[in-house]
Amino acid sequence: MVGAGGIGCELLKTLALSGFKDIHIIDMDTIEVSNLNRQFLFRQSHVGQSKAKVARDAVLKFRPHISITPYHANVKDPDFNVDFFKQFNVVLNGLDNLDARRHVNRLCLAAGVPLVESGTTGFLGQVVTVHVKGKSECYECQPKPAPKTYPVCTITSTPSKFVHCIVWAKDLLFAKLFGAKNQENDLNVRSSDASSSSQQTEDVFERKNNEDIELYGKKIFDHVFGYNIELALSNEDTWKNRHKPRPIYSKDISPIELPHQNGNQAKISVGGDISSVSAMASMGLKNPQDLWSLNENSAVFLEALKLFFSKREKEIGNLSFDKDDQLAVEFVTAAANIRASSFGIPLHSLFESKGIAGNIIHAVATTNAIIAGLIVIEAIKILQSDTKNYRMTYCLEHPSRKMLLMPVEPFEPNKSCYVCSETPLTLEINAHRSKLRDLVDKIVKAKLGMNLPLIMHGSALLYEVGDDLEEDEVANYAANLEKVLSELPSPVMGGTILTVEDLQQELKCSINIKHREEFDEEKEPDGMILSGWTPALAAEKNGSTSTTENGASTSGVSQATSLMTEEDDDLQIIPTQPGGKKRKISDLSSAATSDFSSVAKDTKIQRKDVDGNNDVVMLDDGSLGNSKKKIET
Amino acid sequence: MNGEELTEQETALYDRQIRVWGADAQRRLSKSHILVSGLKGTAIEFCKNIVLAGVGSVTLNDDRIVTEEILSANFLIPHDESVYSGKSLAELCCDSLKDFNPMVRVSVEKGELSNFDVDFFDKFDVVVLSSSTLSTKISVNEKCRKLLKRIAFYAVDCRDSCAEIFVDLQNYIYSKKQGDEAVECLLEYPSFEEAISVPWRSLPRRVSKLYLAMRVIEKFEELESRIPGESSDSDLPKVQKLRKQLSEAQSLDESQIPDSLLERLLEGRIEFPPVSAIIGGILGQEVIKALSGKGDPLKNFFFFDATDGKGIIEDISKQKP
Structure with missing residues (x-):
C-alpha cells in the first residue's frame, strides 16, 4: 500500500478484515487535525506522528495476528527500487499527488x-482501476490534468479574480517577507519597472535592526497596498480598459480596539499544530467563515505580521506557506482581501481563502470507504488471477x-504511451539559447516526471544525479547544467538523439532534438515543445470553484470519473527562459479537473454487459457534449 | 443565532467535509439523532461513517454477546478478551465509536427492537435496521410512519458478496440543481410492506435478480423463524420449494431466481468485508443526503453484487392508477 491517508486508512482496515496477512505500507506524512474527520485510525493524541506507523498499530488492535510493515518515508526514496516492488503480489495506491503516482x-x-x-x-466522483503491464493501460496512458497558468502580470498588476490576489499574497508577498532571502520575486518588477528603484524596494522589505515592529508593519502595508498601486496607476495604458485600483494606506484604516482579555489564552489551537499563535484570536474574530471588513483585514494583516516577528522570529527566512499554519493563512487571507478591495474584487472569508491558498480538495469518509x-475487490481478483474479471469501476x-x-x-494500453511502450519523443528547442538546466527542469523532471534522471548523448554522459558520484563528476555535471546545449562537451544540436533514463524508475526514453529559433512567449512559455508525449490537459475550471460549497456536485462524469487527490500539488511559479519577460503561475484549478475526464469524453468504453445485451449508455445528461459511450459486448 | 453556529473546534475537525456539503448541512447533521439496530460488518461501517461525519447522536441496539465470528468482522472491538468479555456487542461498539469523534454522543439501547412502541422512535431522525427479520422491518417501518415528524427509515442486508438497501423517506421534498436553477422535487416513497407487495409481474423491466432472491430468502427465514443470515446451503431444497410456490403465485418464471444466487445468499452468514465497506459507505451517503437535504436520495432499493461489480438502483413502488 502506498499512502496511509483518507483512502489508506479505509484500505488497511478492509484488507485486514478481508484476511490479508502481510501488508507493507508507505507514507511520508504525519497526522494533522483536519485528517481526523475521515482518517479514522487516527486520534487527536496522534497528531504529529507517522501515519503509516499509527495506522499499523490501530489495525493490529483488532487484528493482532497479521503482519503490517510501516515505512515512514517518501515512496520516491531510492530504497523503494524495482527489487523492493518485486516482492509484492499487488500494489495498491491511496496517493495524493500526480508525481508520486507516476513514480509508483x-x-x-x-x-x-x-x-x-x-x-x-x-x-461522489472517482474511479478505481487495475493497471497490469501489457494487459491494460498504465496510469500514464491517458493525459493528466495540467495546472492552468496565469500570465505573471495578472498576478502582479492586473488581478481580476480573488484567486489572483491569493497567489499574489502567498507566492509573492508571504514568500518575500518570510521565505528565503535572495529569491527571485516578482513583487516589484511590474509596479516599479524603473531599475533605479530596485535598491530602494529591497530596503523596504528588509526589517532594520531594532526597527519598531508597528512602524515596520505600516511601512510594508503602505508600500504594497499604497505605493505600488500608485506606481501601477501611473502607467495609464494599463487602465484604459480596466477598472482602476484604489491605493490603500494604513493611515486610512481606523484602528480597531484589540480585546485584551483572555483572548489569546482562550484560543488554544485545536490540534497543537505548528503554531498556536493567531492574529484572529487576539483580535477577537472567531468564526473563520465570516467575511472581514477592510478594517478588520488590515488589522489582521498588521497583527499577523507583528506576531511573526515577535513570536516566530526564528522561522523567518525559512518559512514557506503551509495551509495548516494558522498565522500564515490569516496573513495571506488578510493581504489578499486588502488587495481585492483595492481592485474592486469581492472579499472572501478565511475558510474560503484557506481552501484556495492550500488547494484543498474535498474529502469525506464515505467515499473513501467505498x-x-x-x-x-480488485486486489482479490488479482491474487486469484481472475484476469477476465478485472474491472474499472x-x-x-x-x-x-x-x-x-x-x-x-x-x-x-495506449500504444503511443512513452511510459509503457517505447515511443521516441521529439523536442523542439533552441539549441543555441536553452541551457541543459532548462531541459532538465522543464522537460525531464516536469514533463517526464523523472526523479533521478541521467542524460546521455551517444555514450557521453551529460548529466546524472545520485549519491555515489565522485566530486569531480558532480562539479562537471553542475557546470554542464549552466551550458547551452550546443556548447556542451558533446554538443547537442538539431538531429541529436538524447537518451534520458531514470535508473530508479527503470524508465528510458529517446528524445529527438529539433532545433528551432523562435518561440512564442505567450503560447510556448517554456521555449521548447515536447511531442510524441501525451500532453497534459489544460484545466478549464475557474480555480475558485474548487472551494465553493458542494462544488463536487457541479457536473456529472467529468468529476465522477476523476482520479483526484487530496491536497494536490501546490501552486507555484514556473520560471521561463532567461530573458523572457513572462512567467506563468500555475493555477489551483487542477483541483477541479480530472485525470480521467479525457477517458470519459473521448474514449469508447468497452464493456461486457453481464446480461449479454448490447446497449448504448449515456454516462451523463449531456452536459459534457460528447459523452456518448458505445458499449460493445 | 447562538448555538446555531459551528464551533471553532467543529470547523477545524470537519474542514474538508464542510468544503463538500457546506456549513449549513454540517449544522443539520450535528443536530440529528440516529438509531442503528443490528451491528454486523455493514452496520459497523455505516456507524463509523456517520460518527466521523459528525451527527448529533447515535444509538446502538444489539444485545448479542461477542463471539469469534462477530469479532472477525468487527474493527471496533480490540482482540482482547479482558476488554470484550461480559459486554454486549452494542456496548463494545459504543466504547470505540465514542473514541472516533468526541463530539458525537453514542449510547446503547437494550432490548428487542420490535417490542418498542411508537413513542420510542420519536426521538430519532433516522432509523437503520441491519439484518432484521421481515416482520421487524415491516413493524418498525410502520411505527416510524405513524409519527408526526418524518423519520428516514433504512433496512440493509448484506449476505456474502451481495447486498440490499431499502429506503423509505415518506414524502421527501428537496431542491435539485438543473443547470443553474434549483428545482423543487417531491419523491413519494412506499413503505417496506407496500414495496414488497408490488406484484412481481409489474416490477420494473429486468429488475435486479437480487431483489427477487432476497424476497424468497427473507420469506423462508420468516416462515422457519430463523435469525436472518443464520441459514445454510443445507436449506437449499426448502428454499427452492418456496421459490417455486412464490413464482407460481406471482406468475413468474422461476429461472429468474437462479439456484447459484440462492446458494450464495444462504451461505453468506459472514458479510464480505469489502462489500460491507462499500454498502456502509453508500448507506452513509444516503443518510447524510437525507439529513442535510443535499443531493438526490436514492429511491427506493439499492443492490450490489461483487461478482459483477454493479451497484444498481431500483424503484419499486406501486404503479400509479
Whole structure:
C-alpha cells in the first residue's frame, strides 16, 4: 500500500478484515487535525506522528495476528527500487499527488507488479482501476490534468479574480517577507519597472535592526497596498480598459480596539499544530467563515505580521506557506482581501481563502470507504488471477442506467504511451539559447516526471544525479547544467538523439532534438515543445470553484470519473527562459479537473454487459457534449 | 443565532467535509439523532461513517454477546478478551465509536427492537435496521410512519458478496440543481410492506435478480423463524420449494431466481468485508443526503453484487392508477 491517508486508512482496515496477512505500507506524512474527520485510525493524541506507523498499530488492535510493515518515508526514496516492488503480489495506491503516482506506476511496470489505482474528489466522483503491464493501460496512458497558468502580470498588476490576489499574497508577498532571502520575486518588477528603484524596494522589505515592529508593519502595508498601486496607476495604458485600483494606506484604516482579555489564552489551537499563535484570536474574530471588513483585514494583516516577528522570529527566512499554519493563512487571507478591495474584487472569508491558498480538495469518509472496498475487490481478483474479471469501476454521482457503481473493462494500453511502450519523443528547442538546466527542469523532471534522471548523448554522459558520484563528476555535471546545449562537451544540436533514463524508475526514453529559433512567449512559455508525449490537459475550471460549497456536485462524469487527490500539488511559479519577460503561475484549478475526464469524453468504453445485451449508455445528461459511450459486448 | 453556529473546534475537525456539503448541512447533521439496530460488518461501517461525519447522536441496539465470528468482522472491538468479555456487542461498539469523534454522543439501547412502541422512535431522525427479520422491518417501518415528524427509515442486508438497501423517506421534498436553477422535487416513497407487495409481474423491466432472491430468502427465514443470515446451503431444497410456490403465485418464471444466487445468499452468514465497506459507505451517503437535504436520495432499493461489480438502483413502488 502506498499512502496511509483518507483512502489508506479505509484500505488497511478492509484488507485486514478481508484476511490479508502481510501488508507493507508507505507514507511520508504525519497526522494533522483536519485528517481526523475521515482518517479514522487516527486520534487527536496522534497528531504529529507517522501515519503509516499509527495506522499499523490501530489495525493490529483488532487484528493482532497479521503482519503490517510501516515505512515512514517518501515512496520516491531510492530504497523503494524495482527489487523492493518485486516482492509484492499487488500494489495498491491511496496517493495524493500526480508525481508520486507516476513514480509508483513506473516502478510497478518495471517490476511487473499489478497496480490498483484510485482517487477521490469528494462526495461522489472517482474511479478505481487495475493497471497490469501489457494487459491494460498504465496510469500514464491517458493525459493528466495540467495546472492552468496565469500570465505573471495578472498576478502582479492586473488581478481580476480573488484567486489572483491569493497567489499574489502567498507566492509573492508571504514568500518575500518570510521565505528565503535572495529569491527571485516578482513583487516589484511590474509596479516599479524603473531599475533605479530596485535598491530602494529591497530596503523596504528588509526589517532594520531594532526597527519598531508597528512602524515596520505600516511601512510594508503602505508600500504594497499604497505605493505600488500608485506606481501601477501611473502607467495609464494599463487602465484604459480596466477598472482602476484604489491605493490603500494604513493611515486610512481606523484602528480597531484589540480585546485584551483572555483572548489569546482562550484560543488554544485545536490540534497543537505548528503554531498556536493567531492574529484572529487576539483580535477577537472567531468564526473563520465570516467575511472581514477592510478594517478588520488590515488589522489582521498588521497583527499577523507583528506576531511573526515577535513570536516566530526564528522561522523567518525559512518559512514557506503551509495551509495548516494558522498565522500564515490569516496573513495571506488578510493581504489578499486588502488587495481585492483595492481592485474592486469581492472579499472572501478565511475558510474560503484557506481552501484556495492550500488547494484543498474535498474529502469525506464515505467515499473513501467505498473506494477502498472496490480496491480490495480488485486486489482479490488479482491474487486469484481472475484476469477476465478485472474491472474499472466508476462511482457516479448521478445514476446512469440505474447504476451508481458502474464497472467497465479496463482500457487497452495506449500504444503511443512513452511510459509503457517505447515511443521516441521529439523536442523542439533552441539549441543555441536553452541551457541543459532548462531541459532538465522543464522537460525531464516536469514533463517526464523523472526523479533521478541521467542524460546521455551517444555514450557521453551529460548529466546524472545520485549519491555515489565522485566530486569531480558532480562539479562537471553542475557546470554542464549552466551550458547551452550546443556548447556542451558533446554538443547537442538539431538531429541529436538524447537518451534520458531514470535508473530508479527503470524508465528510458529517446528524445529527438529539433532545433528551432523562435518561440512564442505567450503560447510556448517554456521555449521548447515536447511531442510524441501525451500532453497534459489544460484545466478549464475557474480555480475558485474548487472551494465553493458542494462544488463536487457541479457536473456529472467529468468529476465522477476523476482520479483526484487530496491536497494536490501546490501552486507555484514556473520560471521561463532567461530573458523572457513572462512567467506563468500555475493555477489551483487542477483541483477541479480530472485525470480521467479525457477517458470519459473521448474514449469508447468497452464493456461486457453481464446480461449479454448490447446497449448504448449515456454516462451523463449531456452536459459534457460528447459523452456518448458505445458499449460493445 | 447562538448555538446555531459551528464551533471553532467543529470547523477545524470537519474542514474538508464542510468544503463538500457546506456549513449549513454540517449544522443539520450535528443536530440529528440516529438509531442503528443490528451491528454486523455493514452496520459497523455505516456507524463509523456517520460518527466521523459528525451527527448529533447515535444509538446502538444489539444485545448479542461477542463471539469469534462477530469479532472477525468487527474493527471496533480490540482482540482482547479482558476488554470484550461480559459486554454486549452494542456496548463494545459504543466504547470505540465514542473514541472516533468526541463530539458525537453514542449510547446503547437494550432490548428487542420490535417490542418498542411508537413513542420510542420519536426521538430519532433516522432509523437503520441491519439484518432484521421481515416482520421487524415491516413493524418498525410502520411505527416510524405513524409519527408526526418524518423519520428516514433504512433496512440493509448484506449476505456474502451481495447486498440490499431499502429506503423509505415518506414524502421527501428537496431542491435539485438543473443547470443553474434549483428545482423543487417531491419523491413519494412506499413503505417496506407496500414495496414488497408490488406484484412481481409489474416490477420494473429486468429488475435486479437480487431483489427477487432476497424476497424468497427473507420469506423462508420468516416462515422457519430463523435469525436472518443464520441459514445454510443445507436449506437449499426448502428454499427452492418456496421459490417455486412464490413464482407460481406471482406468475413468474422461476429461472429468474437462479439456484447459484440462492446458494450464495444462504451461505453468506459472514458479510464480505469489502462489500460491507462499500454498502456502509453508500448507506452513509444516503443518510447524510437525507439529513442535510443535499443531493438526490436514492429511491427506493439499492443492490450490489461483487461478482459483477454493479451497484444498481431500483424503484419499486406501486404503479400509479
